[in-house]
Amino acid sequence: MSTSQSTTATPPVRRRFTRPVPVSVNGVVIPSAAIAREAQHHQAADPDQAWMLAAQALAVRELLSQEAERLSIVAEPVEDGEGRRETLQEARLRELVEREVKVPSADDAACRRYYQANLGRFRSADLCEVAHILIANGPQAQELAGRLIAELRRQPERLAEIAAAHSVCPSRNQGGNLGQIGPGQTVPEFEAALSGLEVGKIHPEPIETRYGLHIVRLDRRIEGRQMPFEVVRDRIADYLEDTVHRRALRQYVTILAGRAQLTGVDFGAAAGPLVQ
Structure with a gap:
């Protein structure tokens, strides 16, 4: 005689959010309801971390x-x-x-040192003048794109004509011209293809993006220009003074915390800035 044994699948265990001990500062209790409301303003990987950040903010x-x-x-x-x-x-x-919390003003020498050490931050972006043909995704898209690229290699002057006939981008009405494009204005794969393309050339392969397949010609590359120190001096000063002020404010709060009687909150384990 045989016996059968049935098994019941064990449901996955969900991590339960457990609130820590009550939070207080020198005997003043911060209500859990207040921490819960504050937690909505803190992005965190899980509820426990959001609760901790909110508790720190209210304790500060x-x-x-x-x-x-x-x-x-x-x-x-x-x-x-x-x-x-x-x-x-x-x-x-x-x-x-x-x-x-007193912080010194950023003097001219400090601003110049920062400017020289971060020249790339004070340079206007490179621009590219681009024309393209957008082929909609579909079973024959790769074949059509490859055939059009081959035709344009033989007769590059036909791009406007071919764009008008085949492109699904509104730029087909301007000969495929997209105008001047700067960093971040297109999808990453399109931008990456432009970075290695020689001026006047058509990209040898169709560029695939979520919009379809792009046949791309780089018409002009406009190099960015270095902004003079005098133009960005005030911006640098504001940045340096804000950075120093945040650091000084954090130190001030740490000193106050060191004198205080705290429960339920640990500034030493803070994952982010104590004061914003």
């Missing part, structure tokens, strides 16, 4: 609020350039940071 705010209270900070709310007015608490925290 509480640290600064308590310090503003200790120093009897008073400030008048101001409006930004778009007409948004600070709350009283936001004004107090702004005044606290302005008073306690």
